[in-house]
Structures are given as structure tokens and as C-alpha cells.
Amino acid sequence: MEKLTTLAEAVASIPSGSHVALPGFPITRCAMAFAREVIRQGIKGLTISSCVGAMDGDLLVGGGAVERMIYGGGSLDRFGRLNCVNRGIEDGSLQAEEYSSLSVAFRYLAGSLGLPFMPIKSLQGSDLLTRIQEHTGSDVAYIADPFTGEKWLVLKPLLPDVSVQLVHTADAEGNAWIMGPRWDNVEQAKASKRTIILAEHVVTTEAIRQQAERTVIPGILVSHVVEVPFSAHPTSVYREYDYDAKEIEKYVKATSTPESLKAYLDEYVYGVKDHWGYLEKIGGMKHLNTLKADPILGY
Amino acid sequence: MDFDYTPSELMATAGAREIKDREVVAVGLGLPVVASLLAKKTHAPNMTMLFELGVVDPEPIEPAVGLADPRVWYRAKVLSSFVDILGSILHKGRVDVGFLGGLETDQYGNLNTSLVGDPHGKFRHMVGSGGANDIASSAKRTILIIRHDARKLKKTISFVTSPGYVSGGDSRAKAGMSGGPSRVITDKAIFGFHPETKQMMVLSIHPGNTIEDVVGTMGFAPVVPKQVPFTEPPDKEQLRMIREVIDPQKMYMG
Numbered sequence: 128m129e130k131l132t133t134l135a136e137a138v139a140s141i142p143s144g145s146h147v148a149l150p151g152f153p154i155t156r157c158a159m160a161f162a163r164e165v166i167r168q169g170i171k172g173l174t175i176s177s178c179v180g181a182m183d184g185d186l187l188v189g190g191g192a193v194e195r196m197i198y199g200g201g202s203l204d205r206f207g208r209l210n211c212v213n214r215g216i217e218d219g220s221l222q223a224e225e226y227s228s229l230s231v232a233f234r235y236l237a238g239s240l241g242l243p244f245m246p247i248k249s250l251q252g253s254d255l256l257t258r259i260q261e262h263t264g265s266d267v268a269y270i271a272d273p274f275t276g277e278k279w280l281v282l283k284p285l286l287p288d289v290s291v292q293l294v295h296t297a298d299a300e301g302n303a304w305i306m307g308p309r310w311d312n313v314e315q316a317k318a319s320k321r322t323i324i325l326a327e328h329v330v331t332t333e334a335i336r337q338q339a340e341r342t343v344i345p346g347i348l349v350s351h352v353v354e355v356p357f358s359a360h361p362t363s364v365y366r367e368y369d370y371d372a373k374e375i376e377k378y379v380k381a382t383s384t385p386e387s388l389k390a391y392l393d394e395y396v397y398g399v400k401d402h403w404g405y406l407e408k409i410g411g412m413k414h415l416n417t418l419k420a421d422p423i424l425g426y
Numbered sequence: 427m428d429f430d431y432t433p434s435e436l437m438a439t440a441g442a443r444e445i446k447d448r449e450v451v452a453v454g455l456g457l458p459v460v461a462s463l464l465a466k467k468t469h470a471p472n473m474t475m476l477f478e479l480g481v482v483d484p485e486p487i488e489p490a491v492g493l494a495d496p497r498v499w500y501r502a503k504v505l506s507s508f509v510d511i512l513g514s515i516l517h518k519g520r521v522d523v524g525f526l527g528g529l530e531t532d533q534y535g536n537l538n539t540s541l542v543g544d545p546h547g548k549f550r551h552m553v554g555s556g557g558a559n560d561i562a563s564s565a566k567r568t569i570l571i572i573r574h575d576a577r578k579l580k581k582t583i584s585f586v587t588s589p590g591y592v593s594g595g596d597s598r599a600k601a602g603m604s605g606g607p608s609r610v611i612t613d614k615a616i617f618g619f620h621p622e623t624k625q626m627m628v629l630s631i632h633p634g635n636t637i638e639d640v641v642g643t644m645g646f647a648p649v650v651p652k653q654v655p656f657t658e659p660p661d662k663e664q665l666r667m668i669r670e671v672i673d674p675q676k677m678y679m680g
Binding site: 249 | 585603
């Protein structure tokens with residue numbers, strides 16, 4: 128099967144109501160081009176998950192694509208809160224199931240290993256646990272360690288329908304390299320039924336073979352590969368490009384009220400045909416060139 | 427009284443002094459980064475600094491907007507994952523000290539970073555846990571850094587994101603956790619916890635404050651021992667490090 132495709136085709140493979148694991152960490156390697164295309168295609172009712180909520184999830188919530196969110200808290204670092212997520216939690220329109228970073232990571236890890244549950248020391252004695260019990264009823268439980276009799280809190284595995292991974296380099300089979308920290312991305316890909324790879328660079332399989340120790344996501348997990356340069360904009364990709372502070376500030380301001388959010392979506396999501404149109408909109412190659420990372424610094 | 431240092435500089439220095447050489451320290455951004463780097467550049471050169479997303483011992487040369495900013499990953503020794511840092515190092519029991527900040531804490535050092543207001547009524551949702559709950563659950567000890575204000579040091583907090591001594595006494599152990607908060611550092615005082623009741627206890631007050639300044643601006647009554655010394659102020663070398671090496675642009679200490 129030919130996996131190499133367009134962003135529109137890859138996104139169209141996701142039915143409304145799916146569980147999608149998102150790759151971003153607050154303002155870095157967020158699947159922004161993906162989120163904009165999901166909103167343009169009118170996909171609804173998604174469950175989204177990630178260890179830490181980020182700008183990709185916030186935009187999807189703001190764009191009305193999300194019903195449920197499983198995450199460990201999140202922000203846009205110093206730029207501000209996740210305005211759309213927080214508004215959804217505050218007015219009850221978003222079903223948020225809130226954990227800690229490690230508990231979501233362990234749920235993916237259990238899923239990635241095919242295990243039925245994962246014991247964890249986190250969450251005990253906290254209101255996070257009380258709320259998860261109230262909200263989900265069955266995603267956490269207690270068992271006795273069969274060897275020692277000790278009581279353990281256990282978590283249900285997360286098995287997303289699809290994980291979206293924003294990587295530096297991949298080949299047409301989806302063998303993918305991620306530079307820098309990978310947070311929950313590898314466990315997400317391995318726990319999910321399939322993965323969509325958004326690569327800054329698509330290279331030959333021969334190039335992957337030359338440095339195969341860099342491959343963190345094997346192609347067998349991957350259903351679609353799309354070459355989408357600058358797909359994380361306005362967030363950063365380590366060693367590729369820096370975050371775009373002005374555009375993130377614009378987003379934070381726009382998402383502070385439903386009215387200004389609508390104007391933002393009209394301009395940056397619905398107002399452009401595709402990712403290329405978006406890149407032109409924010410200033411094209413001339414502007415993007417100012418964000419390119421220094422090879423030594425990585426930003 | 428005039429001082430040649432700011433309250434933030436005193437807090438960072440007090441945090442740094444809590445770290446011993448060769449300890450493994452999990453940190454969030456802000457003051458804890460300054461405290462950790464200060465310890466590493468002075469009395470604890472062999473300490474290890476961890477960020478939850480998969481970053482070990484970076485040597486940043488520019489201020490960052492958060493943990494998601496590659497500026498704070500610069501020259502790291504390891505770039506890996508949550509499972510690697512929060513799992514194999516923290517959950518396994520290899521983190522000595524966790525630094526945590528928050529919106530509110532109570533007399534048992536339970537910490538709220540989730541929301542302000544009534545969780546079942548009208549509230550404003552904030553950041554949530556991130557790795558804070560994991561660190562509070564599994565680090566050998568935690569140090570809380572928080573502004574000294576009755577709205578932050580409260581009798582009852584809106585939400586327990588990260589457990590301290592839960593409801594005091596042996597309730598933390600009964601909930602299945604060892605460790606717990608060892609210090610609370612504010613801009614007026616340093617607190618420990620009573621060995622039995624686990625109530626917050628004044629250990630030292632910062633120069634320029636009286637015990638009334640400290641106790642009168644809290645939402646609960648801490649244990650106050652008969653003799654309370656003044657906190658040791660930052661020395662010249664510590665101030666030089668903070669101002670010239672660690673945070674010359676006053677990004678964290680503003």
C-alpha cells in the first residue's frame with residue numbers, strides 16, 4: 128500500500144468520533160497544520176489525548192472538533208493558559224479527564240506493550256484521582272500484588288485509534304526519526320492502532336538505513352506519511368525552526384473570547400485553502416526563514 | 427532596613443541550600459531552575475537536574491519561556507522521554523528532591539495547581555498537574571516554593587493536585603506514599619513540618635520580617651517554635667552567580 132499522501136487525504140482517513148493521540152508539548156512539535164485541516168474538514172466528536180495538553184489540542188477544541196480530552200494538565204508555557212480547553216472545562220462543554228504526565232504516559236505504555244493494566248504510585252491522596260473515579264468510573268482500579276499482597280492503584284491502557292506524529296525525518300514506509308526529547312510520542316505511536324506521520328523531510332529508505340539507530344517509530348506502525356514542512360508553526364521543531372512568539376501571542380489573545388476565536392478561525396483556518404495557503408498568510412518563506420534554527424543551538 | 431538582595435534571590439538561595447551534592451533533582455521552570463543551577467555552580471557540582479519531558483543536566487545560555495522551549499534543553503546530557511525520566515528515574519525511586527510551585531498550599535503541604543474557585547461550582551481552570559503530582563508522589567522529598575500570601579497559604583485549598591501530608595499524621599503513609607514535603611520556601615520565611623502532626627512549622631524568618639509579619643499573612647496557624655532564627659541571607663558569590671551567570675536578563679528573578 129502506498130503510504131505517501133497529502134495532508135488532506137491523511138486527515139480524511141479519520142472518522143468523526145475517533146480517539147486521536149496528539150504529538151505536541153505546550154509550544155513545541157504541535158500538529159498545527161493537522162489541527163487546521165481537521166477543522167476545515169469538519170471532523171467532530173474526537174477524543175484527544177496527550178501527557179501534557181498543548182497548542183494542537185487547544186486549537187482542535189477551539190475549532191469544535193473535540194468532545195473528550197484525556198491529558199495530564201497543560202499550558203502554552205509563559206504565553207498563557209490553554210484558553211479553549213480551560214473554557215470548555217469551565218462551561219462543561221468539554222469532557223476533560225485530567226491525570227498527571229506519568230499516569231497518561233503509563234496508560235500509553237500499557238497499551239504499547241499489550242498489557243491489561245499498569246500499576247502506578249502517582250495520583251494517590253489527590254483530588255485528581257477522586258475526579259477520575261467520578262468521571263470515568265472504570266479507568267482506574269485497585270488490585271493486590273499477587274507476590275506481596277501490597278495494594279496498588281492500576282490504570283487502564285490507552286488504545287487510541289490513531290496517533291499523529293510530527294517528526295523530523297521519515298521515509299515513504301513511515302520509519303521515523305525524532306530529534307531532541309520525545310516526551311510521550313513513541314509510546315503513543317506504539318499504543319495506537321495506526322500512526323499518521325507528518326515529516327518535515329521525507330527521505331529514501333536508503334538514507335534511513337544509513338543511521339537506523341535514529342529510527343524511533345518503525346514503519347510497520349504507520350498508515351500514512353505526509354511531507355509537511357513547517358507543520359508545527361507557530362510552535363517549534365527542535366533543530367528545524369523556533370517558535371513564532373508573535374503568532375503565539377496573537378493566538379492567545381484571539382482565543383481569550385469565543386468572538387475573537389471565531390475571527391481567528393475565519394482568518395487562519397477557514398480563510399486559507401490548505402497548509403501552503405496558511406504559510407503564505409503568515410508571511411511566506413521570507414518570514415519562515417527568520418525562524419530557522421541555528422544548527423548548534425537547536426533553536 | 428535596606429538589603430542588597432531581593433526576596434526572589436533569597437528564595438532561590440534558600441532553595442539551593444536544600445540541595446546536597448550528588449543528589450538527583452526534578453525541577454519545573456522558574457525559581458527552581460535558578461535554585462538548582464545555583465546549587466550546581468556552587469556547593470553541589472555533581473547534582474543531576476531533570477526536566478519531566480526527557481531532559482537531563484542542560485546548560486542553558488539563554489532564558490526560556492518554559493520547559494517546551496529548546497533554550498532550556500541546550501547542552502543536555504540526555505534527551506529522552508516521560509517514561510525515561512518520570513518512570514525509570516522518578517517512579518523507580520531515584521529522585522532525591524522535587525521542586526514544586528503552585529497556586530495554593532495548606533498546612534500539610536498539599537498543593538493546588540489545577541483551579542481556583544469552587545470545583546463543583548464556578549471556577550477558573552489553570553495548568554493542572556503535568557509532572558507535579560508524580561514528583562509529589564515519588565520523590566524522596568519535595569520543596570515547595572510559593573509567594574507568602576493568605577490567598578496562597580490557605581486552611582482549605584480548592585483542589586489537591588499534588589499530595590503533601592494529606593490530612594496530617596500518618597495519612598500520607600496510609601495512602602501508600604513515602605517521602606513528602608520537607609520545606610516550604612516563601613518570600614517571608616522557611617517552613618518545615620512537625621515530625622508527628624505533619625503541620626507546617628516555621629523554621630526561619632527572612633531578615634526584615636517579624637514573626638507577626640509571617641504568621642499574620644497566612645490562612646492557617648503554623649507551628650511556631652520558641653526560638654525562630656533569621657534565614658541566612660545570600661552571600662556575595664551566590665548573588666554574583668544569580669545576577670551575572672544564571673539569570674543576567676532577570677527572566678526568572680524579575
